[in-house]
Amino acid sequence: MKENQEPSRRGFLKKLGTATAAAAIGTSVFAAERQSKPFEYLKRSSAISANSQINIALIGAGGQGSEDTSVALKVPGVKLVAVCDLYDGRLNDAKKRWGADIYTTKIYKEILNRKDVDAVIVGTPDFWHQQISIDAMRAGKHVYCEKPMVHSITEGPAIIKAQQETGKIFQVGSQGVSSLGNEKARELLKSGAIGQLNYAEGFWARRGPVEVWQYPIPADASPQTVDWETYVSNTHKRPFDEKRFFRWRNYTDYGTGMAGDLFVHLFSSLHFVTGSYGPEKVYASGGLRFWNDGREVPDVLLGTFDYGKNAAHPAFNLSLRCNFVDGTSGTTYLRLVGSEGAMDITWDKVVLKRNKVFQSEDPFYLEKLRQAGDTNPERKKMMPPEEISFEADKGYLGGPYDHMNNFITAIRNNGKVTEDATFGYRAAAPALLCNDSYYQNVPMHWDPEKMVLKRG
Numbered sequence: 485m486k487e488n489q490e491p492s493r494r495g496f497l498k499k500l501g502t503a504t505a506a507a508a509i510g511t512s513v514f515a516a517e518r519q520s521k522p523f524e525y526l527k528r529s530s531a532i533s534a535n536s537q538i539n540i541a542l543i544g545a546g547g548q549g550s551e552d553t554s555v556a557l558k559v560p561g562v563k564l565v566a567v568c569d570l571y572d573g574r575l576n577d578a579k580k581r582w583g584a585d586i587y588t589t590k591i592y593k594e595i596l597n598r599k600d601v602d603a604v605i606v607g608t609p610d611f612w613h614q615q616i617s618i619d620a621m622r623a624g625k626h627v628y629c630e631k632p633m634v635h636s637i638t639e640g641p642a643i644i645k646a647q648q649e650t651g652k653i654f655q656v657g658s659q660g661v662s663s664l665g666n667e668k669a670r671e672l673l674k675s676g677a678i679g680q681l682n683y684a685e686g687f688w689a690r691r692g693p694v695e696v697w698q699y700p701i702p703a704d705a706s707p708q709t710v711d712w713e714t715y716v717s718n719t720h721k722r723p724f725d726e727k728r729f730f731r732w733r734n735y736t737d738y739g740t741g742m743a744g745d746l747f748v749h750l751f752s753s754l755h756f757v758t759g760s761y762g763p764e765k766v767y768a769s770g771g772l773r774f775w776n777d778g779r780e781v782p783d784v785l786l787g788t789f790d791y792g793k794n795a796a797h798p799a800f801n802l803s804l805r806c807n808f809v810d811g812t813s814g815t816t817y818l819r820l821v822g823s824e825g826a827m828d829i830t831w832d833k834v835v836l837k838r839n840k841v842f843q844s845e846d847p848f849y850l851e852k853l854r855q856a857g858d859t860n861p862e863r864k865k866m867m868p869p870e871e872i873s874f875e876a877d878k879g880y881l882g883g884p885y886d887h888m889n890n891f892i893t894a895i896r897n898n899g900k901v902t903e904d905a906t907f908g909y910r911a912a913a914p915a916l917l918c919n920d921s922y923y924q925n926v927p928m929h930w931d932p933e934k935m936v937l938k939r940g
């Protein structure tokens with residue numbers, strides 16, 4: 485999909501490119517852009533029309549799987565035929581939401597055996613992603629698998645292999661990578677709008693019980709309504725425990741902690757924007773400071789990541805933080821910092837901040853300007869805006885829609901998705917290594933291109 489770019493905007497971007505080059509010698513592109521506004525709309529061209537019906541099924545019909553399904557049903561020509569979940573309440577909700585004729589089951593292989601299912605959405609907890617995704621592709625289904633793609637660093641290669649061997653479309657669900665905001669950030673970085681990248685950071689602050697994974701437990705939760713035996717069939721066997729089923733994120737057998745749940749989104753976006761394969765060194769620290777509710781994962785986590793220089797980007801550092809005991813609650817951001825400015829990136833907005841540009845009387849600087857073609861560098865200039873906001877146009881359907889549409893379109897055209905298994909593994913790996921570093925109290929070394937652990 486391409487953005488609509490009216491001529492004036494193209495002109496603006498062209499100037500932006502020129503400005504970047506100029507910025508390298510100390511002046512600014514923006515000085516030349518007398519018409520520029522500190523605000524721009526990001527636009528998406530209209531969706532590709534449906535040319536064949538795609539039948540989908542949902543496996544794991546909780547919060548996110550249901551959300552993904554609702555988004556998929558907005559894409560023209562998509563029909564939901566079946567839903568699988570291990571808890572009766574979710575199956576009843578699915579019928580209420582999508583119609584009594586939807587086939588429901590607790591056995592995901594029944595879904596995979598159905599001839600009328602083209603693609604499945606895997607919305608289970610993390611520890612089931614790998615097995616269900618591989619079984620689905622081997623059964624001939626395309627797969628939209630929620631993030632993180634895998635539950636442990638060892639699980640990635642088998643999904644990549646299954647995707648390559650089956651040729652099925654496989655997309656991981658970090659929706660931001662298909663958003664207008666991420667696309668604009670990539671374009672800006674490439675055009676040199678922040679100069680040379682040297683640092684990136686991301687942050688989440690949360691506080692409320694549900695935000696920090698203390699979900700309500702349904703009154704009817706019991707071994708009669710939950711298929712607990714199947715739930716733990718691929719991990720440690722334990723007696724029925726409703727918390728481990730409905731609050732699975734707090735336990736390492738099922739979830740991947742703050743890093744797998746949240747950092748992974750930022751790795752996906754960062755890798756999309758920079759073209760990076762991932763960091764070479766991962767170090768984490770943190771602790772359990774407040775939520776002593778039996779959880780096995782920290783509620784404050786800091787990660788630092790060293791990205792080496794490669795063809796796509798210079799060497800840079802990344803710092804990620806997550807705090808579940810933060811009184812400010814609700815703050816989240818991804819920022820890229822370069823030698824000439826910085827940008828704050830979300831799915832539907834990018835705020836570009838530039839160095840304050842000032843004129844200098846330094847002879848070296850003036851000579852550089854002369855060499856760059858400025859015949860009268862002493863003359864005062866028009867000053868550029870120091871901050872520019874790029875915001876999604878009204879009616880933008882958002883990253884989640886674009887990401888799902890990207891998946892459905894790839895199925896129809898036998899095309900490519902933004903976040904395939906290799907991309908998904910490269911995004912999940914540093915998040916999972918962050919956990920490994922935290923629990924083992926050592927830095928982890930990773931070859932992001934070959935996707936293998938290295939010795940320190």
Ligand SMILES: NC(=O)c1ccc[n+]([C@@H]2O[C@H](COP(=O)([O-])OP(=O)(O)OC[C@H]3O[C@@H](n4cnc5c(N)ncnc54)[C@H](O)[C@@H]3O)[C@@H](O)[C@H]2O)c1
Pocket residue numbers: 543544545546547548549568569570571574592607608609610612630631632657658659714715730745
């Ligand atoms: N992309 C995003 O923005 C985003 C947001 C939230 C969650 N997620 C991801 O989505 C996944 C689900 O998270 P959630 O918040 O919806 O959890 P949830 O607990 O609300 O839903 C998970 C559902 O899976 C079912 N389930 C568990 N094991 C199953 C199995 N073997 N077969 C079939 N069903 C099974 C559970 O009964 C439950 O209904 C996680 O991997 C999470 O990381 C992604």
